[in-house]
Amino acid sequence: MKATIITIGDEILIGQILDTNSRYLSQQLNAAGIVVCERTSIGDSAEQITQTLDRAIAQSDVVIITGGLGPTKDDITKHTLARYFASEMRYDEREAEHIRTLLARRGIAFNELNRSQAMVPTLCTVLHNAHGTAPGMWFEYEGKVVVSLPGVPFEMVHLIEDEVMPRLKKRFALRQIVHRTLITAGIAESILAERIAAWEDALPEELHLAYLPAPNIVRLRLSAYEVDGESISRTIENEFEKLHTIIPDNIVGFEDATVEQLVHRLLLERGERLAVAESCTGGRIASLFTAQAGASGYFMCGAVTYSNSSKCSVLEVDERVIEQFGAVSEQVACQMAEGIRRVSGADYGISTTGIAGPSGGTEEKPVGTVWIGISTPHRTFAVRRDCGTDRGQIISRASAYAISMLYNEIR
């Protein structure tokens, strides 16, 4: 069972917005056993939509389209689909009433444009959008399914969960897709590949191996497509088991989780608590943890101490230490990590202090220099990392290093 994802909108093609819908849809389809063979983003053009639909329908069983369903003139998806499937349009009283109610709550009158939102192709099944004014549409065509959804992410998400996935599961006899990921640390990708070459060559044919390198970590993902889930899971377990003898010191975990998810689970399990003191990462570490549901169970507090004075007043860093060693130093990183742990009463403290650039670098401490501090009930230490040259990259890398350092320390 194959799928193509089409996201429509000039704002995607000019790079004005980041297309997160495609990723979410990929995850959902995969989890249901549907292989995504292509994702494509095109403009608000009837010709392009038509050509892309031709290709998508030829190569896949399911086509999911998002975007272009708004009330304004630049939104042409609905009429293009109606023409594509040679369908009349009809006025849907139920959708009109729903739109009228949503608008009334915000004190807005129903107008001609809203009326056009309640027009739907007669040939489609209307997918009710409880969270917005543009309904979704489900077309059946030559044994294939074509679904059109609004581009607003949370409206799309609710329609997928409440309407599309249940209907797809009913409509098709879906098999399973299995992905399992093993996480390695402390070994470079090319060395790892060399070390496990014989293992890789001997893998059963139905398993596909992928290397996913990240700062400090290489993930090994084994995938099997459209299989019987239970027996393949055992096969994968067996293969991963063999790696225990080949790279015994480099296996960090077996889950398809980010490192912040691993820390999150560990701290919740143990009932231990975390606090974070960030300078150059500017709140990124706190927001990575707190984005996870349940973070309030261990996340005590974070401090984004950008100015030197706030490092002293909030984290009780010694002013003279800043003067002597500079704010970007081992000593300050240690005092920040210890300070936030003491002030908050948490079990663990993380700190970052560095030069995110583009200015502020010196020969001795160039842009990208970051000191990362970890404080636990047993010890406090800091490590210097070169996190690159680009501001965004430095913030991401320093955050990733800090979280994986904490994980290595506490696991």
Added chain:
Amino acid sequence: MKATIITIGDEILIGQILDTNSRYLSQQLNAAGIVVCERTSIGDSAEQITQTLDRAIAQSDVVIITGGLGPTKDDITKHTLARYFASEMRYDEREAEHIRTLLARRGIAFNELNRSQAMVPTLCTVLHNAHGTAPGMWFEYEGKVVVSLPGVPFEMVHLIEDEVMPRLKKRFALRQIVHRTLITAGIAESILAERIAAWEDALPEELHLAYLPAPNIVRLRLSAYEVDGESISRTIENEFEKLHTIIPDNIVGFEDATVEQLVHRLLLERGERLAVAESCTGGRIASLFTAQAGASGYFMCGAVTYSNSSKCSVLEVDERVIEQFGAVSEQVACQMAEGIRRVSGADYGISTTGIAGPSGGTEEKPVGTVWIGISTPHRTFAVRRDCGTDRGQIISRASAYAISMLYNEIR
């Protein structure tokens, strides 16, 4: 001049990573006057790469490919391209030396897999990757340009800036693409569209209008493709000028900037300072500001006070007020905003306190309820907002509301 962007990797199609490369490439190509007609993501499959290349070369002048250039067996882009262009491979001494040096710095020996990274198609121009081990490749084919780059974002970014864009500008006589965005606030998209319908109908043919709705704000973008930049900019100015008489109270700004960028510029211009106290947004607001270069010029500090005790100890919120009204209340939001302003010595304080879910909601304060506080030298106030039902959505929306509230208050 048209371009197609192809990102390669099963990790994209299964949703394991978010494809940020496509957005960056879209922005860069647009800024240089090259229209992106399609972006597509496909798997590590020689057949798919070949078919997609056929289409991309037929429909565009420039094709940019990222991904699949690593040292391991799942990376097949280089050999597929060599076969596509019927090119031999050769060993590049200079690249080999560079890879050897990079590895030596990390204490890793050069091995057979690294040797394969220094193999390049004879027909291509090698684009030296100073920041990584996989070189880029530039092919010329039937008057078209096909560029292959590594998928690691910062390596790709440096190659685009240092090698690809300068070469494209030399190779083609590029025209301009102009996008200008007007920001409106306090008016729903459908009402706005109705109000400006006559203006929209009378727009010059070369201008394309797009509506971009976001919490609290609708952006109107006028775009012109492959034009003479100076005269079209004047035409756009004139059109936007007319809107001043049609929606005089709803125009917030004229830039294609995020609201945090507008606040950033305003505070730097004025020499005023900001501090942030976040509960439910968990560091997101601080990280949005500090992601911008130069933020240290005004950003004093942020506090992520997740626990009640940290609200009291760090922000000096009155414990009895939390007991009486609850942590998610107008009173606590005001005390948090005032507290962070006082503690940090900043001119402005922002606070958020709310229920990000999925648990913790009550009938009176359901999941999504967020109080946002603003404190200035003139007044302190808080506003309650319903920020949706999904945790990620609630964090994003509450952050967007808070930043736009501050902007409206200080501009």
